[in-house]
Amino acid sequence: MENQLFIHNTLTRKKELFEPLNPPFAGMYVCGPTVYGDPHLGHARPAITFDVVFRYLLHLGYKVRYVRNITDVGHLVADLDEGEDKIAVKARVEQLEPMEIAQYYADRYFIFMDALNVKRPSIEPRASGHIIEQILMVSQILEAGFAYEVNGSVYFDVEKYSKAYSYGKLSGRVLDDLMTNTRELEGQEEKRNPADFALWKKAQPEHIMRWPSPWSDGFPGWHLECSAMSTKYLGDRFDIHGGGMDLLFPHHESEIAQCQAALGHESVKYWLHNNMITINGQKMGKSLGNFITLDEFFTGKHASLHQPYSAMTIRFFILQAHYRSTVDFSNEALQAAEKGLKKLMAGFETLEKMGPQPRTLPKNKELHPRSLPKKGGEDDPRIIELKQNCYAAMNDDFNSPIVIANLFEAVRIINSVNDKKETISNEDLILLKEIFDVFLFGILGITNDKGGDRSQVVDGLMKLILAIRQKSRETKDWGTSDQIREALQILHITVKDGKDGSIWNIE
RNA sequence: GGUUUCGUGGCCGAGUGGCUAGGCAGCGGUCUGCAAAACCGUCCACAGCGGUUCGACUCCGCUCGAAACCUCCA
Numbered sequence: 324m325e326n327q328l329f330i331h332n333t334l335t336r337k338k339e340l341f342e343p344l345n346p347p348f349a350g351m352y353v354c355g356p357t358v359y360g361d362p363h364l365g366h367a368r369p370a371i372t373f374d375v376v377f378r379y380l381l382h383l384g385y386k387v388r389y390v391r392n393i394t395d396v397g398h399l400v401a402d403l404d405e406g407e408d409k410i411a412v413k414a415r416v417e418q419l420e421p422m423e424i425a426q427y428y429a430d431r432y433f434i435f436m437d438a439l440n441v442k443r444p445s446i447e448p449r450a451s452g453h454i455i456e457q458i459l460m461v462s463q464i465l466e467a468g469f470a471y472e473v474n475g476s477v478y479f480d481v482e483k484y485s486k487a488y489s490y491g492k493l494s495g496r497v498l499d500d501l502m503t504n505t506r507e508l509e510g511q512e513e514k515r516n517p518a519d520f521a522l523w524k525k526a527q528p529e530h531i532m533r534w535p536s537p538w539s540d541g542f543p544g545w546h547l548e549c550s551a552m553s554t555k556y557l558g559d560r561f562d563i564h565g566g567g568m569d570l571l572f573p574h575h576e577s578e579i580a581q582c583q584a585a586l587g588h589e590s591v592k593y594w595l596h597n598n599m600i601t602i603n604g605q606k607m608g609k610s611l612g613n614f615i616t617l618d619e620f621f622t623g624k625h626a627s628l629h630q631p632y633s634a635m636t637i638r639f640f641i642l643q644a645h646y647r648s649t650v651d652f653s654n655e656a657l658q659a660a661e662k663g664l665k666k667l668m669a670g671f672e673t674l675e676k677m678g679p680q681p682r683t684l685p686k687n688k689e690l691h692p693r694s695l696p697k698k699g700g701e702d703d704p705r706i707i708e709l710k711q712n713c714y715a716a717m718n719d720d721f722n723s724p725i726v727i728a729n730l731f732e733a734v735r736i737i738n739s740v741n742d743k744k745e746t747i748s749n750e751d752l753i754l755l756k757e758i759f760d761v762f763l764f765g766i767l768g769i770t771n772d773k774g775g776d777r778s779q780v781v782d783g784l785m786k787l788i789l790a791i792r793q794k795s796r797e798t799k800d801w802g803t804s805d806q807i808r809e810a811l812q813i814l815h816i817t818v819k820d821g822k823d824g825s826i827w828n829i830e
Numbered sequence: 831g832g833u834u835u836c837g838u839g840g841c842c843g844a845g846u847g848g849c850u851a852g853g854c855a856g857c858g859g860u861c862u863g864c865a866a867a868a869c870c871g872u873c874c875a876c877a878g879c880g881g882u883u884c885g886a887c888u889c890c891g892c893u894c895g896a897a898a899c900c901u902c903c904a
Contacts (some may be wrong), residue, residue, distance in 0.1 A: 336834090356904070369904050494899075495833050545902085567904035571834080598835090599898065608903050643853075644843060649836080649897070656842045659854035666853080669867080716844095724844050728852035738868050742861085801863060808865080819866050826867090 328383065330563075331647060331720045333571065333594040334493055338720055343562045344592060349385040350561035351377065352553040352591075354570055355447070357394040358428035362435045363614035364600050364637070364652065365567075365607045371638055371768075372597040372646040372721075373565045374441045378766050379717055389444040390556045392549060393432075395425035396451045396532050396542060421532055425451070435617040438634040440768045446556050450548035454534045457543040457551040461522045461536075463585035470584070473513040475525030475539025479580065481518040488583050490518075493594060494572035520577055522547055546577035554582070554590065564591040568598055569606070597646045602627075607652065615652075629654045632661065635769055639664040642723040642767055663731075668771060670734030671759050672828075673741050677752060703751045709733055710754065713762045726762055733758060789818070789825050796820075 328341040343349045353373045356366055373391075380387045433443075450457075461477050464470045469484050470477050481490050485498045498518065525539035526532075533540045543551075553561065559582070566575065575594065582590040599606045607614045615625050623631030632640075640660035644650040709729050716725035733755055739745050747755075763769050788807060795803035808818045815830040 354904075357902085363904090365904050367904085372904095491833085496900075497832080568834085568898065569903060570899095572899055573901095597904075599904075601897075604896070606898065606903085610901090610903055640842090647835095648843080651842075653842080655854080659842060661854095663853045666867095673868090722844075724852075728844070731852055735869085739870095742869055744869065796863085799863070805864075817866075819868095820862080820864090821867075 328379075328718045329720055330593055330595060333596050334591075339593065341562075341593065343385065344560055347384060347386050349380050349387045349563070350557035351380070351387060351389045351563040351565065352549065352557055352561065353389070353391045353444075353564075354549060354566035354574070355391040355393050356428075356432055358425045358432060360428060360609060361616040361618060362428075362432050363607065363609075363616045364620065365609075365614060366432070367435075367439055367617060367637060368600050368641055368646075368650075369565065369567050369597045370436055370441045371439060371641050373595075374768055375642070375646075375721060375723060375766060376563070376565070376595070377442060377444070378768060379721065382761070382766055388446070388557060390446045390448065390553065391444040392552055393425075393429050393447055393449045394548065395422070395429070395449050396548075422451070425449075435634075438617070438621070439638050440634070440770050442768070448552045448556065450543070450552070451532075453548065453552050453555065454543065456555050457547045458523070458534075458536050460547060460551045460554070460581065460585050461538075461543075464522060464581060467584050467587075469580075470522055471515065472538055475541065476513060476521060477523040477538055477544075478514050478519045479522055479544075479577070479584070480515065481520070481580070482516050484580055484584060488580070490580050491576065493576050493579055496572060496576070520544060520546060520573065522581075546574055546581060549574075550578050550581040550585070550590075553578075554586070558590075559586045559588070560590050561592070563593045563595055565595040565597070568596040569608075571596060598649045600641075600652055601649050602652045604651065627654075630658075632657050636661045636664060638767075639727075639769060642769075643727060645720075645722055645724055647720075664769070667727075667730055667734060667763065667769075670737050671763070672826075674737045674752065674755055674759065676826075677737075677741065703747050705736065706733075706747070706751050706754050706758075710758050713758065717762075717766065723767060726767065730759070730763055785816070785827055789827065792818075793824065 329338040330341050331337070332339045351373070353369060356362065373389075377387060377389045429449075436443075461470065464479065465472070465477065468480075470479050481498065484490055491497055521544035523536060523538055523541055523543060525541040530542070532542055534542060553564070564575070564578075579589055579591070582588075599608075601607060602613050602615070605611065605613060615627060617634075617637070619625035619628065620632050620637055621634060623629075636657060640657055641650065643660060643663070709732060712729045713726045716722040716729065719725075736745075736747070737755065740747055788811070792804050792807045795801075795807075811818055811827070816827055817830060818825050818827045
C-alpha cells in the first residue's frame with residue numbers, strides 16, 4: 324500500500340505531500356496550554372487532533388519526536404505587553420507561589436488528557452525552564468539587527484523586518500494595515516511601531532516572576548518560548564508546527580519572524596491548524612467565559628449539560644468532524660456521538676465473539692444480495708476496500724470522519740454476518756479485526772472505557788446468573804427471567820437475548 | 831474597516847463537475863415470550879441570484895447571513 328500522506332499547510336493553503344526533512348525522523352511541535360485554569364473542551368481539540376497526527380505518523384513508521392510545551396510564564400493578562408502575568412495574578416489571588424499554580428493546573432491537564440487517551444508527547448518543556456534559551460534568542464535577534472532595547476525591554480522591529488522578509492505571510496496580513504489598525508493602548512510609547520512585539524520585558528517592582536538578563540530583571544515575551552524550545556529540541560529546521568487557529572496571528576506569525584531573524588531562515592516546513600469548538604455558534608474560550616471544563620463534562624455538573632459524557636464520547640465527538648472545521652457543541656450532538664460510539668464498540672465485541680471460524684466450503688447460493696460472490700479462497704473485496712478507504716482518508720489530511728464512516732460500514736457487515744444473513748471467511752474476520760485494531764484503537768485512539776468494574780469474579784457471577792436465567796427461559800418461566808433482567812438493570816448491567824444465548828455489559 | 835474561512839436534509843457532519851457519505855432522530859417491515867439489539871427498505875439537502883458548462887451542491891461573480899483573527903485565548 325502506497326502511503327502518500329497529504330497534509331494541509333496553512334502557509335500555502337494547500338494540501339501538500341508530507342516529506343519529512345530527515346526521514347525516517349519526523350519532528351512536530353504543538354502549542355500547549357497556559358496552565359492557569361482547569362482544562363476545558365477547547366483544550367481537548369488540539370490535543371486530540373495532534374494526538375491522531377502523532378499516532379498516524381508513528382503508524383506509518385516514522386520515528387517521531389513530538390514536543391508540546393507547557394506555558395507557565397509570559398502570558399500577560401491584558402493590554403498587549405503591558406499588564407500582569409496570568410499565573411502571577413492567580414497566585415496573588417489564591418495566596419500561592421506562582422509555580423504552585425502552574426504545577427496544580429499542569430497536573431490537572433495531564434489527568435484529563437490521559438482520560439482522553441491522548442498519548443504523552445516525547446518532550447513537554449516548560450517556558451520557565453528555558454529562560455536561558457530565550458535570552459539567547461533575544462541576543463541573536465538583537466545582533467541580527469531586528470530588535471531594539473528601550474529601558475530594559477527589548478522589542479522586535481517589525482517594520483525593519485518587513486523590509487527584508489514578509490511579516491504576515493502566514494496570516495495573510497499586510498503591514499500597512501497592521502500599523503493603521505493596531506489599537507492605541509497604554510504603555511506602547513516605548514515601541515517604535517504599534518505592530519512591534521516584546522521579546523523581553525523589564526519587570527515592574529511588584530512583578531513576582533522575574534529573571535536576570537543582560538537588559539533587566541524581567542521576563543520573556545509571549546511568542547518567544549515556542550521559538551526557543553522548538554529550536555532546542557527539534558533543531559533549527561523541523562517538519563510540523565501545530566496549534567489552534569486562534570494562534571495564527573500574532574503568535575505563529577511572530578514565531579516565524581523570530582526564527583527567521585535569529586537563525587537566518589525559517590524553521591517550520593508544514594503549519595497545521597485545528598479549528599475551534601463553538602457553543603451556540605461562538606468560540607468556546609476562556610475570555611468569553613462560555614467554556615465548559617472537561618471535569619464538568621465527565622461529571623455532568625454544568626447547567627448546559629443534560630447528562631455526563633464520558634471521555635471517549637468527547638474524543639469520538641471531536642473526531643467525527645474534520646480538524647479544520649469548526650465543531651458545534653450541543654447535547655444532541657454529544658448524545659448522537661455517544662450512541663454512535665456505542666454501536667461501533669458493540670460491533671467490535673460481536674466481531675470478537677465470532678472469533679476465527681472454520682471456512683465455509685460450499686458457497687451458499689442463497690447469500691444476501693449485497694454479499695458479493697467470492698472466488699475460491701479470495702478475501703472479500705468489500706473488506707479490502709474498507710481498509711484501503713481508511714488509509715486513503717487518513718492520507719487525505721487526516722480525514723477522521725471518513726475513517727469512522729468506513730468503520731460503521733464494517734459494523735454493518737459484522738452484524739449482518741452475525742445475523743446469518745451473509746457469510747465471510749476466516750481471513751476476512753481477521754482482516755476486520757485488524758482494521759479495528761489499527762484504525763479505531765491505534766490511530767483514532769478510542770478505548771473501551773465502559774465496564775470498569777469488570778473482574779473475573781463479576782464475569783463468573785454473570786455466567787452463573789445468566790445460566791440460571793436461561794433455565795427459567797427454557798421452561799417459559801418469564802417471571803423469573805424478567806426479574807433477573809430487571810434486577811441487573813438496576814445495577815446498570817444490560818442483558819440482551821440473542822439467538823445464541825444472552826449477552827451482557829455494564830453501562 | 832482589514833485578513834482568513836464558512837453557509838449541506840429534523841440535529842451533527844463528510845465529499846464530489848454527471849455515480850449511496852456516515853452517525854443520531856423519524857417512518858414501514860423482518861426477527862423476537864416480552865424488551866433491547868440487529869437486519870432490510872424508506873422520507874428529508876446542498877443560503878439566494880446570475881454566469882461558465884452537454885451537465886454544478888461541486889468552478890466564477892454578486893447578494894444575504896455566520897464565525898475566527900486584527901488584545902490574552904486551544
